[in-house]
Amino acid sequence: MATLGAPLWKFNLTRVLVIDVSDDYRTMQHPLPNDLYPVLKETWLPKVGLRGRLPHESLCEGYLYDWHDPDPHLDGTWYVGVVDATLAQELLDGAKSA
Numbered sequence: 001m002a003t004l005g006a007p008l009w010k011f012n013l014t015r016v017l018v019i020d021v022s023d024d025y026r027t028m029q030h031p032l033p034n035d036l037y038p039v040l041k042e043t044w045l046p047k048v049g050l051r052g053r054l055p056h057e058s059l060c061e062g063y064l065y066d067w068h069d070p071d072p073h074l075d076g077t078w079y080v081g082v083v084d085a086t087l088a089q090e091l092l093d094g095a096k097s098a
Helices: 022-027 050-056 087-098
Strands: 013-020 038-045 063-071 078-084
Touching: 022 078, 022 087, 038 050, 050 063, 050 078, 063 087, 078 087
Parallel strands: 013 078
Antiparallel strands: 013 038, 063 078
């Protein structure tokens, strides 16, 4: 029986770490390095079209998409920053009343 040399899923999927960047908005400070944020979720997503799909993906309930960043040093892992939806709404409401 023939066998393949490598697991094909590694060519089709990429590791995605969903991180909570809400504290950046609470404190209004500059962003930290990606690996210092709490990881909310780790998942694997298809590589094809990932950059365009990420802003529309619902990766963590109760959180809103903020940004994404591929990390070339971590074997192709992508970081996706998300913000607590309640905090985002509070900030929007505060900006409207100011």
